[in-house]
């Protein structure tokens with residue numbers, strides 16, 4: 577499968593499309609999302625007035641669609657989902673997530689070059705320009721290095737991005753790939769009316785029509801017992817592709833640049849049906865929480881990554897007033 581797609585994709589005339597110019601995106605589900613598909617509420621990285629307050633950029637609204645990142649948020653902690661999707665509380669950019677966004681942009685743009693020129697030096701040479709572009713599109717990321725007047729920390733951070741880009745060349749050979757899509761926005765509506773959306777890093781299509789969905793992660797591969805959680809996002813995308821094209825992707829591939837691992841899974845239709853059922857159950861739970869205002873905190877080790885401890889009852893904080901009408905108050909409404 578791998579080789580058939582790689583070899584086929586390397587042939588001129590394969591299913592190649594000019595990629596649209598897309599904004600930088602988020603690398604790892606465990607990290608706060610920097611960008612999300614248009615239309616889906618996502619964490620803000622700029623301070624804004626409280627939802628509904630004077631001068632608010634956008635009033636709070638009930639969620640209308642689901643992405644893998646936000647579905648993972650709800651599974652991790654319903655209150656975190658509320659803070660991100662409904663309250664839209666601001667979040668600070670992090671060095672790790674921003675580096676992931678930068679590396680994604682570099683890997684995407686490298687495919688603009690002719691196949692034979694997609695080398696590691698060429699990819700690394702793209703980093704400064706993509707960093708400039710990222711700072712232009714998201715000025716808040718410059719805050720990351722505001723206390724680094726000599727530029728030493730920035731230099732180390734950029735060197736880290738170079739190492740991740742270099743490692744990719746040990747895992748895949750871009751001279752033998754001709755992606756059908758890069759940074760592909762996908763959206764599908766299920767019969768229930770639930771809208772699923774997301775952005776797929778790369779789609780490879782063989783002349784036989786076999787589809788491979790590829791996602792880059794700048795972190796390390798999970799231990800085997802956590803692989804299922806890592807594959808959830810990929811099965812989500814596979815479900816959307818199946819709903820759109822009636823084609824079950826042949827392979828799902830996670831490329832971990834942090835540890836130099838590649839995790840693959842070949843889904844079957846039953847996998848996608850299970851994911852669909854899971855998402856329906858998740859959406860029902862989100863709907864109930866939206867109506868009752870009961871968004872329970874679920875503390876885990878991941879709280880260390882959460883920007884909202886000051887608003888979280890588990891850490892002695894108080895959530896902001898719930899900005900939506902409560903139509904069915906329940907016990908424990910937060």
Ligand code: SF4
Nearest residue numbers: 653873874879882888
């Ligand atoms: S600190 Fe932990 S429990 Fe509280 S909202 Fe964040 S993830 Fe949830």
